[in-house]
Amino acid sequence: MNMWPSLLPRLAFLLCLLFVSSEPGSAAQVKLGKTTVIGSDIPLLKGEFFGGIPFAQAPVGNLRFARPVAEFSLGDAPTFDATKFGAACPQPLSAFTPPDLETSEDCLTLNVFRPAGVRAGTALPVMAWIFGGSFFTGTATIFNASALVAHSIARGTPVVYVSFNYRLGALGFPQGPEAARQGVLNLGVQDQIVALNWIQKNIAAFGGDPAKVTLFGQSAGSVSVGLLYLNQDFRSWARAAIFESGQAGTTAIFDANKSVPQWDVFVDNTATCAGPLRTADVFACLRAASADEIMAGQNAGLAAMVGEFPFFPVLDGPQGLIPALPSALLRDGRGGRVPFMSGSVLDDGTLFVAASIAIEASAQIADQVNASFFPCASSRQLQAATAQLLALYPDIPALGCPFDTGNDTFGISPVFKQAAALLGDLVIQGPRRFWSQTAAHQGTEVFSYIFRDPQPENPPFLGVAHTAELPYVYGDITVAANGTGPGTLSAIMQDYWISFATSLNPNDGKGMKRPEWEPYGARQQIMQLNSTNTKMIPDDFRQAQMGFINENTALFCQ
DSSP states (O other): OOOOOOOOHHHHHHHHHHHHHOOTTTTOOOEEEEEEOEEEEGGGTTTTEEEEEBOOOOOOOGTTSOOOOOOOTTTOOOOOEEEEEOOOOOOOOOTSSTTOOOBBBBOOOEEEEETTOOOOTOEEEEEEOOOOOOOTTTGGGGOOOOOOOOHHHHEEEOOEEEEEOOOOOHHSSOOHHHHTTTTTTTHHHHHHHHHHHHHHHGGGGEEEEEEEEEEETHHHHHHHHHHHHHHHTTTTTOEEHHHHOOOTTTTTTOOOOTTHHHHHHHTTTSSSGGGGOOOHHHHHHHHSSSHHHHHHHHHHHHOOOOOOOSSSOOOOOOSOOOOOHOOOOHTTTTTTOOOOEEEEETTTTTHHHHHHHOOSSHHHHHHHHHHHHTSSSOHHHHHHHHHHOOOOOOOSSGGGSSTTTTTOOOTOOHHHHHHHHHHHHIIIHHHEEEEEEEEEEHOOOOEEEOOOOTTTOGGGGGGTTTTHHHHHHHHHHHHHOOHHHHHHHHHHHHHHHHHHHHSSSOOSSSSSOOOOOOOOHHHHEEEEEEOOOEEESOOOHHHHHHHHHHHHHTTTOO
């Protein structure tokens, strides 16, 4: 999902802090095989940073549109410069990416933040992050975890943090029957798995414990965590998960044929493959194209997209990463009772509508729902379901999203609030409740939340929008300095997250004094995260609406 409109300035400041605080001739070093990895000190925050470490061979040449080839050592190199982040994977520049973002196909690298002076074998818990961005934008670069690690030190439960890149867009998520035949679907998720295996192999050298990894992510990153969570090998990568505004069914999961028209637009607009130059083996042609041609083709494919996800994870067969719909896998117990935290923000839906074409009438909402979920269900089924959804989410501004804003329509489309309420529940809030209820019923320890802290710096029509919780989780100092309320909430949220990662329970009693977070299974209560009113509340809002969504998960390809 698209992200970062208000997040970028805040995290950019933290990113500057990292490199302003890094001293030349840093003493931060780690021995990885025969190689001394040289990182950067972050003395103001008692931390160290190691960036741009490859975990797989560069996916270029014959490895473009191929499964990642693991690279868990740095060969015979005596030293490796890890003082900066690596390049982001190729992606279109937009309002949701930093304007000076460096990109390269040689992007399969990871980053480690840790407390200063940690020795190999110290066995600290590990928090591994997957970024979001609709699977076609995003980078680990903008997520500076130095403040999060510093907070873990201050509360007496130090952690090691890891983030990594994965291939995006057409390069990471090829579509169509040829991609299925060649076994190159879901390459971006395959990249994530190789990064997780690198953590298992090497994180002990950085002082982390490979047996105590918590995997967490937001938006498309959270979707990725969900897909990995349902994999039978998840326990070999992590012992817990945290989902922020996304579940495995959020994108809707189709077979590889769903986006063939957009895939064809991409190929036809990649100059080397256009028209008569197109070969029978389209991937041979695409591997021969220049990087600029690939991006030009992808941009054309993005322009032709329907819905939020033009290149996305797909069903890939019985032995694949996604053998069936996530809801079916979860019902079958594929989560293996691995504990998790799962939540959303109050107004997740506003950014979806704002990022899509203008919706001026309820009929256009129906058209978007039908286009987004066909051919998962027949046209007749979708029409009936959409009619029911529109009845459950009527065009009454006081019931719409952003919630709790009365009849204000903010001078924009009269049905914006209707669309934002419906779409937000359909893709974020409904799946969050489904996962919480289903897993808790199976005996999984689940902790669920809703983030409701006001965001006065955002345009009013966005409300508490998608990505709003991220600066709080990362300890953004501009939030922490914004009065005792938001600063306290940021510290409380970091305490909850770190406590869960270190003890599998957000209530370890360390750090800020905070309300006890009740497991979801007890009474289906969720934690309301708000600067002036953090407390447990019933998870019963919009019961009929989300009940209908969650009774029809197969209809919505979830």
